[in-house]
Every structure is written in structure tokens, then in C-alpha cells.
Amino acid sequence: MVLQTRRGFLKLGAILGPTFAALQPSVLFGQLQDAARTLGHGVSAYGARSRFETVVRLLRDSRHSEASSSQTPLQDLHGTITPSALHFERHHAGVPNIDPSTHRLLIHGLVERPLEFSLDDLKRLPTVSRIYSLECSGNSRTLWGEAGATTAQSTHGMTSCSEWVGIPLSLLLQEVGVRPEATWLVAEGADASRLNRSLPLTKALDNTLVAFGQNGEALRPAQGYPLRLFVPGWEGNISVKWLRRIELVDQPYMTREETSKYTDLLPDGNARQFTFVMEAKSVITHPSGGQQLSSLGSHQIEGIAWSGRGRVDRVEVSTNGGEDWHRAELQTPILPLAHTRFRFNWTWDGRETVLQSRCIDETGYTQPTRDALIAARGLQSGYHNNAIQSWKVAADGTVENVYV
Numbered sequence: 379m380v381l382q383t384r385r386g387f388l389k390l391g392a393i394l395g396p397t398f399a400a401l402q403p404s405v406l407f408g409q410l411q412d413a414a415r416t417l418g419h420g421v422s423a424y425g426a427r428s429r430f431e432t433v434v435r436l437l438r439d440s441r442h443s444e445a446s447s448s449q450t451p452l453q454d455l456h457g458t459i460t461p462s463a464l465h466f467e468r469h470h471a472g473v474p475n476i477d478p479s480t481h482r483l484l485i486h487g488l489v490e491r492p493l494e495f496s497l498d499d500l501k502r503l504p505t506v507s508r509i510y511s512l513e514c515s516g517n518s519r520t521l522w523g524e525a526g527a528t529t530a531q532s533t534h535g536m537t538s539c540s541e542w543v544g545i546p547l548s549l550l551l552q553e554v555g556v557r558p559e560a561t562w563l564v565a566e567g568a569d570a571s572r573l574n575r576s577l578p579l580t581k582a583l584d585n586t587l588v589a590f591g592q593n594g595e596a597l598r599p600a601q602g603y604p605l606r607l608f609v610p611g612w613e614g615n616i617s618v619k620w621l622r623r624i625e626l627v628d629q630p631y632m633t634r635e636e637t638s639k640y641t642d643l644l645p646d647g648n649a650r651q652f653t654f655v656m657e658a659k660s661v662i663t664h665p666s667g668g669q670q671l672s673s674l675g676s677h678q679i680e681g682i683a684w685s686g687r688g689r690v691d692r693v694e695v696s697t698n699g700g701e702d703w704h705r706a707e708l709q710t711p712i713l714p715l716a717h718t719r720f721r722f723n724w725t726w727d728g729r730e731t732v733l734q735s736r737c738i739d740e741t742g743y744t745q746p747t748r749d750a751l752i753a754a755r756g757l758q759s760g761y762h763n764n765a766i767q768s769w770k771v772a773a774d775g776t777v778e779n780v781y782v
């Protein structure tokens with residue numbers, strides 16, 4: 379690893395120097411020999427992580443865990459794929475226990491031929507796999523309120539990114555034959571909440587999937603096993619889990635989830651409705667709330683960015699509370715509608731400062747400041763908070779959320 383400086387390139391040792399304790403070669407060799415004498419454990423049918431790894435989801439404090447959520451530990455992840463066991467969860471009535479051999483997907487309503495598909499039927503069709511992130515529109519909801527002691531996990535952890543495998547919904551709609559009057563469809567889950575949402579036919583025909591695979595294996599029960607709708611770039615709520623029914627209709631059905639919930643109340647008393655797209659957003663995950671910088675000097679600022687409108691075009695980082703902005707390095711490949719990791723090398727002089735990142739997507743949309751968002755939407759809209767996040771680094775190296 380080398381970092382660029384004014385004078386060219388600096389070697390790794392020169393930067394990290396005092397961080398690593400120098401060992402005598404004889405000591406090192408002794409340790410290696412000891413490790414080699416201990417017999418390890420054998421093969422296992424299904425893997426588990428090292429017992430030294432303790433990273434977990436954060437469970438929202440709630441009286442009913444069946445109607446609750448859990449958050450992805452963004453600050454502890456490497457790369458862009460969220461391990462399935464750490465994908466955030468949001469359940470309205472718990473995780474149902476569904477036997478895939480009896481589960482069916484019914485597609486009916488304004489169609490030529492209503493059809494019922496088993497999992498086996500679906501798996502015989504041409505499948506596709508796509509890497510997409512999924513974000514709950516309630517993500518960062520607490521950031522409409524007071525600033526304070528938070529972590530990237532608690533402020534931004536309701537976004538995760540997986541490889542999803544399934545059938546394009548357009549293909550299933552071709553099989554049933556959509557009648558010309560159909561303009562929307564209603565998707566329904568098989569959980570106790572019977573969660574249902576109206577989806578415009580245009581999006582259903584665009585890139586919506588009926589997914590059964592996640593990160594190389596079957597969906598996790600929490601993610602909708604054995605079948606979920608996956609509507610890329612749109613608020614998580616519409617990606618109906620435990621999908622059992624799709625009805626073609628000629629208007630949106632004004633379900634609970636698109637009237638009393640998942641609408642955004644504006645200062646004039648009107649509410650925005652069908653705010654499907656998750657706009658461009660980013661968050662610095664290192665250094666972030668709850669972490670501590672242990673020394674002055676070089677630190678790698680790292681984070682993730684994404685946009686529900688396509689690819690991330692660039693991410694800019696400010697290390698002085700938004701006065702100056704610098705272009706961060708983006709990890710390739712940069713995939714549309716998926717998490718993109720960014721990195722920026724920063725030298726901390728030990729003074730208090732504020733770190734920020736902003737995402738600009740391929741449509742030219744720029745992630746707004748918190749003030750701009752509040753000016754446009756007020757403080758009561760609840761959902762869709764994609765404001766620039768500010769982490770204050772104090773002189774003692776502690777990091778916390780502030781509003782600037």
C-alpha cells in the first residue's frame with residue numbers, strides 16, 4: 379500500500395511506522411512453530427465464522443420483536459456485499475415459517491390466463507442474478523430529531539446489499555398475458571401482516587425481480603424465504619417478502635402501507651405519496667460515531683454511497699465541515715442501484731473537525747445538506763432522510779453525530 383503525497387509516493391512503513399511493534403525474527407519463528415503443532419478442527423457441513431468475530435445486527439428497542447427492525451453493522455463490513463446473516467430486517471408481523479414445497483405464487487386479475495407457480499415452476503424459467511442494495515425508507519429516521527451519540531449502524535444500518543437471484547417479473551407477466559387495462563399491480567405477502575403494496579406496471583416490467591436466491595443460497599427466512607418481490611432502487615417496503623399473490627389492476631389500491639404509512643407529511647399539511655425512489659445517499663463508516671481515532675496523522679476515510687436512480691457518479695468528502703470538498707476514490711465495479719465503497723486518505727492534525735460525504739449520482743442529483751432537506755420537507759416527513767451526515771471528530775479522537 380502506498381499513499382500519494384505532494385512529493386510523490388510514501389511507503390507503507392513510513393505511514394504506519396509506530397503502529398507495528400518490531401519483533402525479533404527468533405520470536406516470530408517460535409510463534410509460527412507453536413501454531414503448527416496444534417491440530418485444527420475438521421471440515422464442517424455448513425460454515426460458521428470465527429469465534430473471535432462478534433459483529434452483530436443492532437436490534438431496535440421494541441416491545442414486540444415481531445414488529446421491529448434490526449440494523450446492519452455498516453462500520454464493521456468489508457467491501458460492498460452484506461453477509462446474509464447481517465442483512466437488516468424489517469418485519470411487520472414476524473418471520474413466517476414457510477414450506478417451499480407447498481408455497482405458491484398466484485398471478486391473477488386483469489390477465490388473460492391466471493397462473494399459479496410453485497418454486498419448481500419458477501426455477502425452470504431463465505433466471506438472472508443482480509447485485510442490488512435495499513434500503514428501508516425509514517432508514518436514518520432518527521436524524522430528523524436531535525443529534526447525539528449514534529453509530530453508522532444506528533443512523534444508516536437499514537440499508538444492505540446482496541446478490542439476488544430470481545426471475546424477471548416481466549417474464550411471468552408475459553406468461554399470464556397482461557390485459558391492456560392493467561396499469562398497476564398489487565403484491566401481497568404470506569406473513570401474518572399480509573403486507574401489500576401497489577406497484578406501477580412500468581416498474582414491474584422494467585427491472586423488478588421475483589427472487590429466491592441471495593448471496594449464493596436460498597433467501598434467508600428474514601429476507602422472505604422462499605420468495606420475495608425485489609424492486610431495485612425503490613423503498614424497501616415495496617419489496618414484498620414471502621410473496622404469494624400478484625393481482626393486475628387498473629389503479630393503485632391505496633393500501634395501509636401507502637396511505638397511513640410510507641407517505642411523507644409536508645409543512646403545508648399535504649403529504650407526498652408513492653415516493654418510491656430512494657435518492658442518492660452516502661455515509662462515512664470510518665471514522666464514524668462511537669469510534670475513536672487513536673493517533674494523529676494518516677487515516678483512511680471510508681464509506682458507502684448508493685442511488686436509487688442508477689450509478690454513483692462521484693463521492694465528495696469534506697474534512698472541514700463542508701467548506702472544501704475533495705473527490706473520493708470509488709471502488710470498482712460501480713454497479714447501478716448498489717452500494718459503492720469510497721475511500722479518501724486524510725491526515726488528521728489533531729484539531730476538532732467535522733467529516734462529511736456527499737453522493738452525486740449519474741443523473742447529476744446531489745445528496746442535499748440537512749438544512750436544504752428540512753427547507754424542502756419540514757421536520758415531520760419521517761421517511762426518506764438522505765441528508766449529508768456529519769461526524770464530529772473531537773480533539774481527543776472521539777467521533778459523534780452533529781448537525782452543522
Ligand SMILES: Nc1nc2c(c(=O)[nH]1)N[C@H]1C(S)=C(S)[C@@H](COP(=O)(O)O)O[C@H]1N2
Pocket residue numbers: 465466467468469470471512513514515566567568569571572573600601602613614615616617618619620
Ligand atoms: N410481507 C412482508 N414484506 C415486507 C415487509 C413485511 O413486514 N412483510 N417489510 C417491508 C419493509 S418495511 C422493508 S424495509 C423490507 C425489508 O426487507 P428485509 O427484512 O429483507 O431487509 O421488506 C418489506 N417487505
Ligand SMILES: [Mo]
Pocket residue numbers: 468513514515516614615
Ligand atoms: Mo421499511
